Amino acid sequence: GENVEQHPSTLSVQEGDSAVIKCTYSDSASNYFPWYKQELGKRPQLIIDIRSNVGEKKDQRIAVTLNKTAKHFSLHITETQPEDSAVYFCAAIHTGRRALTFGSGTRLQVQP
Amino acid sequence: GAVVSQHPSRVICKSGTSVKIECRSLDFQATTMFWYRQFPKKSLMLMATSNEGSKATYEQGVEKDKFLINHASLTLSTLTVTSAHPEDSSFYICSATGFPNEKLFFGSGTQLSVL
Numbered sequence: 001g002e003n004v005e006q007h008p009s010t011l012s013v014q015e016g017d018s019a020v021i022k023c024t025y026s027d028s029a030s031n032y033f034p035w036y037k038q039e040l041g042k043r044p045q046l047i048i049d050i051r052s053n054v055g056e057k058k059d060q061r062i063a064v065t066l067n068k069t070a071k072h073f074s075l076h077i078t079e080t081q082p083e084d085s086a087v088y089f090c091a092a093i094h095t096g097r098r099a100l101t102f103g104s105g106t107r108l109q110v111q112p
Numbered sequence: 113g114a115v116v117s118q119h120p121s122r123v124i125c126k127s128g129t130s131v132k133i134e135c136r137s138l139d140f141q142a143t144t145m146f147w148y149r150q151f152p153k154k155s156l157m158l159m160a161t162s163n164e165g166s167k168a169t170y171e172q173g174v175e176k177d178k179f180l181i182n183h184a185s186l187t188l189s190t191l192t193v194t195s196a197h198p199e200d201s202s203f204y205i206c207s208a209t210g211f212p213n214e215k216l217f218f219g220s221g222t223q224l225s226v227l
Binding site for chain 1: 118146153154155156157158161203205207215216217218219220221223
């Protein structure tokens with residue numbers, strides 16, 4: 001099955017700096033890669049996603065890049081703010097199953 | 113985005129009792145629902161996939177007789193933890209996808225504590 005690895009597990013940045021979280025996946029047939037933000041005790045919230053037919057997608061301060069050849073994708077957050085502090089999960093969809101496989105998560109802390 | 117409602121948000125129960133968790137899609141038809149389990153500071157682990165009107169597909173290592181899943185309608189799926197034990201204490205969260213929005217949306221989660 002699909003295996004998704006995520007790095008780093010924790011990331012601390014100063015307010016205003018950029019943050020980058022990287023994920024790799026194993027199943028070359030995966031074609032949908034969402035990113036979720038989860039605050040403590042809350043549900044994961046979809047913040048951005050990308051399909052395999054594009055290499056980059058941007059939504060204000062958040063961007064995601066995808067390299068299908070290398071099977072990795074990354075989340076980029078610019079001009080970080082304290083409210084960006086949360087756990088971020090990448091995920092990949094396993095073709096034919098419609099069930100997401102999640103990365104292990106990255107705890108982002110933005111220092112004011 | 114679409115709304116997925118999950119109840120209860122928190123349950124504390126004695127060992128040996130059964131607990132039912134409901135997951136409802138409020139504004140779309142959830143053809144497929146997924147149940148995840150999340151331990152503290154860990155990722156979401158898929159337990160089972162349920163399609164409306166058919167039996168759930170369980171992931172390896174998940175006991176189907178312990179975690180009963182019912183998806184009888186396009187808007188409701190339930191997870192029943194039977195004869196709960198302390199090791200079943202966890203954050204259980206459902207997610208749903210379906211027509212007209214194919215994206216995945218999560219319920220608010222249920223924190224189960226078994227004493």
